[in-house]
């Protein structure tokens with residue numbers, strides 16, 4: 061370890077001082093999910109831990125995709141895979157790709173196992189891990205063809221903003237794992253998080269926006285949200301997070317017209333998850349972004 065106090069903190073240590081992007085939810089499994097976890101362990105990566113937390117990753121551990129999948133193939137990694145709808149759908153359509161789901165929520169991973177079994181997939185593995193740690197150390201440098209972050213938790217309240225996953229330090233570890241030319245695909249249904257993602261990735265040396273300057277003005281989903289005010293009032297009532305209404309301040313500054321654009325078309329490899337469906341039902345816009353690793 062460096063003893064020079066002026067030396068930059070390496071990515072593997074940076075994430076340890078960051079607030080995590082998730083809340084610990086119950087990890088008890090019941091019924092079919094419990095059975096799937098016990099029986100389908102061939103699909104579960106046994107991640108060595110370095111703390112008591114079952115989401116931690118021993119920084120000495122290196123994921124060996126060729127050994128885990130028993131073949132060489134391009135690797136797609138989904139961060140925050142939830143119930144596994146998107147990753148199992150994509151894995152079924154793309155049997156020549158290997159897919160790795162990184163998720164902290166064990167019941168979601170167990171549900172993913174059930175989908176793997178139901179679809180008879182052999183090209184998906186799952187890991188219970190904090191993605192910030194997994195990307196900092198577990199995944200070898202340049203080993204990932206595509207990285208997906210779809211609908212990360214929005215953390216609306218100003219005091220919670222630091223918990224958002226997509227920020228500068230995460231972009232750094234994402235750039236570390238992606239192969240040159242590899243793609244980072246992101247989607248969110250909240251405009252101010254979409255703006256944050258665009259700001260963070262545009263500012264990063266590691267990436268270039270595949271759709272730079274596209275969908276500006278009236279064609280921009282951002283202009284459309286600002287114009288309609290759809291995020292402020294949903295179903296006739298103010299958007300609420302917990303007990304607090306989400307204020308205009310928390311849903312982003314209304315600049316009237318988005319002249320910058322940079323939004324991607326909807327990624328057609330992303331199936332419509334129940335999560336995205338809820339956003340549609342509430343009338344919210346979906347923002348897609350695609351960046352290429354330089």
Ligand SMILES: C[S@@+](CC[C@H](N)C(=O)[O-])C[C@H]1O[C@@H](n2cnc3c(N)ncnc32)[C@H](O)[C@@H]1O
Nearest residue numbers: 081082140142163164165190191210211333335
């Ligand atoms: C809002 S949900 C979206 C789930 C899924 N992507 C979808 O579109 O249905 C966000 C998910 O990210 C997971 N998550 C949050 N922070 C994470 C982290 N640091 N590492 C891995 N998963 C994380 C949460 O547990 C949750 O399941």
